Amino acid sequence: MSYQNGTEVVTEARNGKAASAQGKDTGGVGAERLRSFVERIERLEAEKKEIADDIKEVYAEAKGTGYDTKILRKVISLRKMEDHDRREQDELLDLYMQALGMIEE
Amino acid sequence: MSYQNGTEVVTEARNGKAASAQGKDTGGVGAERLRSFVERIERLEAEKKEIADDIKEVYAEAKGTGYDTKILRKVISLRKMEDHDRREQDELLDLYMQALGMIEE
Amino acid sequence: MSYQNGTEVVTEARNGKAASAQGKDTGGVGAERLRSFVERIERLEAEKKEIADDIKEVYAEAKGTGYDTKILRKVISLRKMEDHDRREQDELLDLYMQALGMIEE
Amino acid sequence: MSYQNGTEVVTEARNGKAASAQGKDTGGVGAERLRSFVERIERLEAEKKEIADDIKEVYAEAKGTGYDTKILRKVISLRKMEDHDRREQDELLDLYMQALGMIEE
């Protein structure tokens, strides 16, 4: 799809608030589809934000209980990194074993 | 360092200030509490990541349908800004109305 | 647009805010300064690119010698991550010791 | 896993294909070679990072002098693009001149 089309459709999507509210959708089919994408994404982003806020709340609660959030954050971060490292090591091991013909690719 | 150990050390370290500041480290109570915080945060971060992945999937699907994700992202972003602007305007309006005694603080 | 002109235009544009905001465009002083920044950055970026190319060459050479670059890259990556982890663990230890009053902040 | 061990493992694994493919693992020769590759790459990456840090410093200095780094980055980026365009034009010109027998291939 060309930029033209993409832009057109987008225009319709925005019109969803501006134009079609006035009773007229000049394009229609692609507009609905795009509107659906936009809404799904915005819904998911709202959920994501809620969870981010929840996380902040937990940190705040921990702080209120007397824990040093700086330490807590670093602990969480380290655990995440170690988990990631472990995964990478597993992948490396897989690569070794593939190279040695011990497992199939 | 294993996860267990990592957590334990933190626990003891924190107890050094949080629990033992009350004169005595009860030996494990604070540990459970901290472990709970860590688990709650990690659970929430996992959920957050899932949603982030979902968002990526939606963008990918939109792309597969022929939409230009760059433009799509711009649209989402603009709508977010407009939403933000609108909220600010609403807040401003509230301030005016409060100042005029039309609504309570 | 030539390079010279490109820079000039930008320079003037910036002076419009940086210099003339003080009431007067000093006519070239700010331009020289900006040109100097641009040149320093471009010089450094050229050096950076050279090194990046050197790295590619080493990978290519390793590949020519029979090594699997994918494995090699992962090894390098893992070592980097482990190095980073170690630094984070050290920082965490410092935080613990600070919390326990064993070292000063 | 320590750094040393990490490298060793890789070495042995690779020898499985690189060295022993020649009929025999000479026990260490390939290891040295690989270690050399790893060290060269890590050394170059360290240099690259230093330069990247230098670049950040220059941007910071420019910011301190009153320049808007966002715009500055844009300028650098534009100049890079223009440079790229110019090179392409030069190449095109070369092609023309080659076609006209004005220069040798």
Next chain:
DNA sequence: TACAAAAAGATACGGC
């Protein structure tokens, strides 16, 4: 404000 994490974008590599 300065720092760090996440997201976006650019680039490079290997497969087909």
Next chain:
DNA sequence: GCCGTATCTTTTTGTA
């Protein structure tokens, strides 16, 4: 040789 994938870089965002 091109395309899809994957890595790496850069930009943006959020947080202390």
